[in-house]
Amino acid sequence: MESWFASENEWPAEAGPHTENEWPAEAGPHTENEWPAEAGPHTENECRGRLQPARTENDMETLVQIDNVRKIYKRDEFEVPVLNGISVEVARGDFLALMGPSGSGKTTLLNLIAGIDRPTSGRILVDGKEISRFSETALASWRARHVGFIFQLYNLIPVLNAFENVELPLLLTKLSKKQRREHVIAALNVVSLGDRMFHYPRQLSGGQEQRVAIARAIVTDPTLLVADEPTGDLDARNAEEILNLLARLNDEFEKTIVMVTHDPKAAQHAARTVHLEKGLLVEMGGETVAARA
Amino acid sequence: MKFSKLIIRNLFRNKLRAALTVLLMAAIFFFVATLLSILENFTLFSDAGRGQNRLAVQSAISLANVLPIAHEGKIRAIPGIVDVCEMQWFGAYYKEPKNFFANFAVDHKHMPAVFDDYQTSPADFAAFANDRQGAIVGPELMKRFNWHVGDRITLKSTIFPFNPELTIRAVYKHPIDTSSLMFHMDYFQQAMGNQGWVGMFWVKVKNANDMNAIGKRIDDMFRNSTDPTETFTEKEFQLNFLSMMGDIKLLFHSISLCAIFMVILLAAITMSMSARERVTEIAVLKAIGFSRGLVLTLMLIEFTTLTLIGGIVGVVAGRLVYNVVNMTRVTQGFLVNFTLYTQPMITCIIAAFAVGVVAGGWPAIRSASMSVVDGLRRVV
Numbered sequence: 001m002e003s004w005f006a007s008e009n010e011w012p013a014e015a016g017p018h019t020e021n022e023w024p025a026e027a028g029p030h031t032e033n034e035w036p037a038e039a040g041p042h043t044e045n046e047c048r049g050r051l052q053p054a055r056t057e058n059d060m061e062t063l064v065q066i067d068n069v070r071k072i073y074k075r076d077e078f079e080v081p082v083l084n085g086i087s088v089e090v091a092r093g094d095f096l097a098l099m100g101p102s103g104s105g106k107t108t109l110l111n112l113i114a115g116i117d118r119p120t121s122g123r124i125l126v127d128g129k130e131i132s133r134f135s136e137t138a139l140a141s142w143r144a145r146h147v148g149f150i151f152q153l154y155n156l157i158p159v160l161n162a163f164e165n166v167e168l169p170l171l172l173t174k175l176s177k178k179q180r181r182e183h184v185i186a187a188l189n190v191v192s193l194g195d196r197m198f199h200y201p202r203q204l205s206g207g208q209e210q211r212v213a214i215a216r217a218i219v220t221d222p223t224l225l226v227a228d229e230p231t232g233d234l235d236a237r238n239a240e241e242i243l244n245l246l247a248r249l250n251d252e253f254e255k256t257i258v259m260v261t262h263d264p265k266a267a268q269h270a271a272r273t274v275h276l277e278k279g280l281l282v283e284m285g286g287e288t289v290a291a292r293a
Numbered sequence: 294m295k296f297s298k299l300i301i302r303n304l305f306r307n308k309l310r311a312a313l314t315v316l317l318m319a320a321i322f323f324f325v326a327t328l329l330s331i332l333e334n335f336t337l338f339s340d341a342g343r344g345q346n347r348l349a350v351q352s353a354i355s356l357a358n359v360l361p362i363a364h365e366g367k368i369r370a371i372p373g374i375v376d377v378c379e380m381q382w383f384g385a386y387y388k389e390p391k392n393f394f395a396n397f398a399v400d401h402k403h404m405p406a407v408f409d410d411y412q413t414s415p416a417d418f419a420a421f422a423n424d425r426q427g428a429i430v431g432p433e434l435m436k437r438f439n440w441h442v443g444d445r446i447t448l449k450s451t452i453f454p455f456n457p458e459l460t461i462r463a464v465y466k467h468p469i470d471t472s473s474l475m476f477h478m479d480y481f482q483q484a485m486g487n488q489g490w491v492g493m494f495w496v497k498v499k500n501a502n503d504m505n506a507i508g509k510r511i512d513d514m515f516r517n518s519t520d521p522t523e524t525f526t527e528k529e530f531q532l533n534f535l536s537m538m539g540d541i542k543l544l545f546h547s548i549s550l551c552a553i554f555m556v557i558l559l560a561a562i563t564m565s566m567s568a569r570e571r572v573t574e575i576a577v578l579k580a581i582g583f584s585r586g587l588v589l590t591l592m593l594i595e596f597t598t599l600t601l602i603g604g605i606v607g608v609v610a611g612r613l614v615y616n617v618v619n620m621t622r623v624t625q626g627f628l629v630n631f632t633l634y635t636q637p638m639i640t641c642i643i644a645a646f647a648v649g650v651v652a653g654g655w656p657a658i659r660s661a662s663m664s665v666v667d668g669l670r671r672v673v
Contacts, residue, residue, distance in 0.1 A: 111665075111666055116579075116664075116665040116669075117664070117665070136585060140582050141582065143581065143582045144582020144583075145582070149580050149581060151577070155573060157302075157577070159302035159303060160298070160299065160302060168299075168578070169581045169582060172582050177295075
């Protein structure tokens, strides 16, 4: 699988602007206008034009396997069933949209896939590992290595600047300070925010904040990206940019993405759509790539 | 530490709250360190006679009761005793009640042998000894009242019905007691009509190892008399003397504990607010892989750092204040050579750390234990 990180040794020295003033011209796209044609799809139209044909489940290995999963929440004396025996598979490199009305269980399913919640029954296998059996500590460690999170409200740490926010997941690794810096800069370049790395969340627009959040999600080069309504708090233009960015991560870097949305336009950027209603899978959506293309 | 930036930024995310918390901690630990240092000061004072092999013999009933002077000869006959000196707490002030200080009538003939840690030149001591109304005074007291050798002063007693008129004949040197005044026992006894009573005896013992045995022998000697005695080492006596004002140690420790308890509650409120504001952020940290233990550790480090800063600011500021302000003068001799001592400072810094752990423990545990899903769902 392609990664936006060259191996540590291959990392070009010039890629690492340490301060805003030090930013070298050769370090890559710095502003929207500087983005080179060879750097990949950048605008929505370019992205659509470059989309590969949909990968089929037959030619892709299964990354996530949800097997008859039930989830019941206990609220005081009440038991609230949220997922009622869901089975679904997500292939490696897939871009799956989970759709459905509020309360249909799509966020719960996403949380289970991401390992931040546990099913009441059933199995969840990610990359062959049954994560629903992991201890809490093991699950945290697994998330650090394998999952990148993108939230609706960005959820950046307000006291840290963009660079430091993106660096957070790397603090859990054994990378040196220099290596961390290189990874952060690479991730920020992927989301075209290399020139905003020392800005605090309050100094960024909503779209920029979400792009920083995406950089934070991809900085560890995770196996799986999970996005919960990533465009829910953005205007149409910014939403489109974020969706294009996700599509690019999927197309160009072959990131497996599971995205919750109730916006059909957003779902069109995904390769596949799954509809949930009242905790049940009502429709295994066909390939939406055709629609995207 | 790679998490230091996160800790420091969180520490000062609400600058006003952090500053007020530090100030609160500083004020409380300044206060507690002062109380503990006062006790330390008393203890140092009670240690003034350390190594002097002195025993204090007082009435078994209380220090306020007197003993017959006739006891002195019997005590002196006990083997192992170097000398015995009569002493009477006089309890007088100079001119106004606010000018209260320690003053005693002493038997000047036996004073040099028993109180050989009080240094003065032989000529000065002779001048004191040869004047029945002479007084020997500590240097701090001389400075406080701007006295000079040769000055005539009148003390006003709060206990006895006479006001001695004294001439300052000598200034003594002593490592700790710098604010006392001593005058002749003969003068006191004559003024009181030679009734044959005295407040207490100080006994100088030849060998430190014999002190307990000699003390017991003295008490045994008078146990069945009409005036039984109770004998203490000098340190025990000084602490007993202080306890006449109530159990100061217990009182000060109780006040200190109350102050620390209050500061724990206040810090807990502040830290709970701080943790509550960050429920979602903590959930995000946990989602991206921060373990419960790591979140707990980071929060505890943050909280204890805040209280530690407060504690250190409080005791360091206190040390500076007391080094500048002459507390002997301010307290009119109640506290001699007072400062914040190292031991109370260390105690306060440890207490500040403990306050951080205790006050921050519950909010940190609660935050770290909250499920990621609940944390992300929470609207703060």
